Amino acid sequence: MNSDTTDGKNTPAGHVAAAVRNPQWSFLRVVVSFRRWWREMVVETVEQGEVIARRREECALSSRYLFMTAMSAGIAVLGLLLSSPAVVIGAMLLSPLMDPIMGLGFALAIGDYRWLRQSARSLAWGTAMAVGLCSLIVFMSPLQDITPEIASRTRPSLFDLLVALFSALAGAYAMIRGREGTIVGVAIATALMPPLAVVGFGLATANWTVFWGALLLYITNFVTIALTVWAMARLYGFSVTLTERQSRWQNFVLGAVFVVLVVPLGLSLRQIAWEATAARQVRTELADNFGSAARLSQPEIEFDTDPMRVSAFVWTTSLQPDAEVRAEESLARVLGTPVDVQLKQFLVRDEQSAEEAQLASAKEAEEEAARDRLDDLAARLAVAAGTSEDDVLLDRQRRRALVRAEPLPGASLATYAALERRIAATEPEWRIELVPPIATLPAIAFEGEEPDAATREAITLAGWTARRLNRPLTVSGPEADVEAVRALLAEQGVEAGTGEDGGTLRLAWGDRTTE
The missing domain is CATH 3.30.300.20 (K homology (KH) domain)
Incomplete structure (x- = not known):
């Protein structure tokens, strides 16, 4: 074995130390060493094929995508007309526009223009549907005043660009590393659907100041997300099939788009600074x-x-x-x-x-704000659960919120768990519990002796469901696999019984012992 490897000199930290001691070590060599470490220890650990396959599947123009986009748009525009932040946040939670925008970034990174057209097509249809539906609702509505919620989305600034940038960084990292469950509140932070609803409002009322301001905010968000995802994908080694000349041209076009966005946003920031x-x-x-x-x-x-x-x-x-x-x-x-x-x-x-x-006046205003915050939390939970606000239980002393969800069309247990995580991320001081309706438990299977990431995620989802419904689980299948699953459930505080020995590994509901 090479002595440089054993004493740590062949690591990036060792090269930096050697560069300080020995002037012959150039900064370039340190950079090359770091790039080699990045490639071997980070890039090569990414399952690029799996990431691309999952992202490509979620960019498809499906009936579910169009339905959820329409529902999100309808909720968003009603929340804007009523000036209700809680309803607007509910629309953000449902919006699926993040998927095709992420797809644009990955498609650019690997040079897959067929995928790029697919993502652009899904985004275009979703955008057109949202704007058209919002315009129709506003046109037929007796409420057409510019509310504070509408006004706040008519003047984008560089801060909006930064919000989209940091959100895209978090989202792209989670998707590349296979940790989509950590993308909590990304859709809320970037706020893609509310600006589209404001675009529809401006179109229906022929208010072109509102229309163009909201459209610029929407374009700012989705272009920034797509470019950031492209940069993160390239950083993590996703290959590109372009020639060198095509790659330079692509980089130039992307940079030009980014600069074109910065100019109007910079002017907007100047106005905000004056204010x-x-x-x-x-x-x-x-x-x-x-x-x-x-x-x-x-x-x-x-x-x-x-x-x-x-x-x-x-x-x-x-x-x-x-x-x-x-x-x-x-x-x-x-x-x-x-x-x-x-x-x-x-x-x-x-x-x-x-x-x-x-x-006294400040205290009264603070108490009113606290009441409004609780009302907003109840409204968001009601929207996520498909119930009324009267069905949401709020314990102010223990800071616990509970609601039982109604069955939603096309919603799986994973959907309810994701909604709970997103709302909980906005209320870190509260314990949020969204109780899902009884549904089929996720399928589990071991590829080898140990469960893979997808199986662990399914077991975690089953444990969450059992805790929320306060119902026992049973595990059937090969004895060794059953014990492994029971151990993983026990880590979540869920005790599972054993079912039939042998056969296919599966989870099932046990007999109810408590309510």
Whole structure:
């Protein structure tokens, strides 16, 4: 055996140390060593064929994909019209648009343009269906006002680009490493469906500012995801069948698309920065008009109106009838734009009373926000379970939420488990329990002496189902395999009985002992 291998010098860390001690070791050699380590220890451990096969299957234009897209779009646009964040989040949970977008990235990485066309076709049909259905719902709806939920999705910025980037990094890593179960909240973070619903709203109401702003946000999200997945796939060694010239051209086109997106988003970020500065100046000017003894609530500013509107509460020891006029003049001079100021003044005895009134108002607002958060959680669970909010049980003291799901068309036990994980990821302080309806348990099979990743995932799903339904399981099949499955279930706190010896390995429901 080579002595360099035994003493650790042939590792990336050893090369770095040697480069420091010996100037003849170049930085290039360290880089080459690291690339070799990356290829041998990381890239070669990825089952590329399995990853590609799974991603290709999920990009197909199926009836399930179209149905779930339509349902997600309908829920999203109703949530936007009602200005209900909980309903909008429910739409994100159901949206399957992530699959063809991920497919675009992998297809680009391996140069499979047939797969690329398939993914683009699925994405195009899903996008067109969502926009068309949302437009129809808005057109027929008596509610056509621009709600805060709609307005928040009409002006993308570089921050939206970063959200999509980090979400795509997490999603691509999980898919490449075969850990899709860790993609918790990716669809929520990138928010693909709500912007499409806003596009439909803008089309139905002929509001082209809303239409183009939301469309840019949607394009920003899906292009960023696709490019990030492409880069991650190439980093993990997914092969490409392009010639060198074609590869350079592909890289140039992808880079150009990314730059084209950055320009309008950069301009949007500039506007957001100005608004942040303006908000600080508004608070300073309003506070100066009343002196240090007064207390001011957080001003509410509407930047999109003409003139710009500012409203706030003031607790002061001396009412000032001309405060609004003076504030309008000073703010117009500082900001360079007309401002309409509306102040509601409350007379207090002294500075201490002003502080107490301000704190009481803040506490009331905080309690109201907490109630809204609970209502949102109940609404999200109700949407995921297909029930009403009255069927959701919330224990505020123990921070536990429970709901029994109704059978959903085409939903498997894995679907209910995924919905629970996604909602739980948004509420880390709560114990979320979504009880699925009784259904057929997943099939299990051992390829060799040990269960593979798919079998372990199926056993984990069966254990989760047994805990949620509080029902026992039985395991039948060869004795050695049965004991292995029972041990894996025991690790989850589920005790399983034994069924028939021999035959095919299988899971079944046991006799109910408790409710």
